[in-house]
Amino acid sequence: MASRKALQPNRVNGDKYSVLLPTYNERENLPLIVWLLVKYFGENGYHYEIIVIDDRSPDGTLEVAEQLQKIYGEDKILLRPREKKLGLGTAYIHGMRHATGNFIIIMDADLSHHPKFIPQFIKKQKEGDYDLVSGTRYQGDGGVYGWDLRRKLISRGANFLTQVLLRPGASDLTGSFRLYKKKVLESLVERCVSKGYVFQMEMIVRARQLNYTIGEVPISFVDRVYGESKLGGNEIVSFVKGLLTLFATT
Amino acid sequence: LFVAETSIMTKLLQWLLGVSLLGAIWAVVAFDLLELSLTRTYREVAWPMPLYLLVSFGCYSLATVGYRVATFNDCDEAARELQEQIKEAKDDLKKKGLRM
DSSP states (O other): OHHHHHHOHHHHHOOEEEEEEEESSOTTHHHHHHHHHHHHHHHHTOEEEEEEEEOOOTTOHHHHHHHHHHHHOTTTEEEOOOSSOOOHHHHHHHHHTTOOOSEEEEOOSSSSSOGGGHHHHHHHHHHHTOSEEEEESSSTTOEEESOOHHHHHHHHHHHHHHHHHHOOSOSOSSOOOEEEEHHHHHHHHTTOOOOHHHHHHHHHHHHHHTTOOEEEEEOEEEOSSTTTSOOOHHHHHHHHHHHHHHHHHO | OTTTTTTTSOHHHHHHHHHHHHHHHHHHHHTTTTOOOOOHHHHHHHTTHHHHHHHHHHHHHHHHHHHHHHTOOBOHHHHHHHHHHHHHHHHHHHHHTOOO
């Protein structure tokens, strides 16, 4: 027993939060998101680590990550780069492999998700010992910045369709700002086969199947990318395909 | 009973079951399949039900989605705060030695 404690010093002090940051061409944003994470974790005294999973970004994201490692320490910033651009599910698996936290936080690295909500996620999780906590843009004072009417319509329409077909018990299925218990994320990722938006939806649906408890926290989503990357017909078609697949198989 | 078994029955099967059940009841009443000798009123009300329900659901959907789009929160404050924090972060990181 004594030797076990020596190997896991963090467990003695309590919970540790591992943040998984899959990156591709986030040279500009990575330092900023790391700075914000350090700020909010530090202010609240939580144990944490940030795991950067870079898919060989041509813009030098990994090099910036290495600089951040020097600034903040190798115990706080972990690098788990990959050879090429692969899927999100495998990024999570890859990142979790060496994670030492008992909780995993997944989020976007492009500043659309703000670390200020993480303390709220943590508090919510403790409230009900939830297996996962999901950030929602559709409830409470959650919301979005930078979307025009068309985008909002597509978003709400798609969500409505999803609610009718899947009755998932969570208000925001395609959101990717979430806190999971590590073993819960591990068991879900190996079961999920979808890609893109649908992957995040499948995670929630499978969580319900396995009777995991889900808590929700309203978040604000600041989209600075929408102007450049419009939501096109292709993405809508693949979303509907994915939704129907989930409908028929879960 | 059916809700409890969600882990075994897919959503598609749940829907098919529900629709079949309602469809069977509708057919029995609207076409008097079991010769229940119901009054004409039952049959006249039952006959257009599927269409009525479909149209009602359509209206409900439009109203709900419309309402949700109209009340979709715009997080201007969050965007402003982010801009300020980005400036703060850039200055602090430069001090700490980050070369962009």
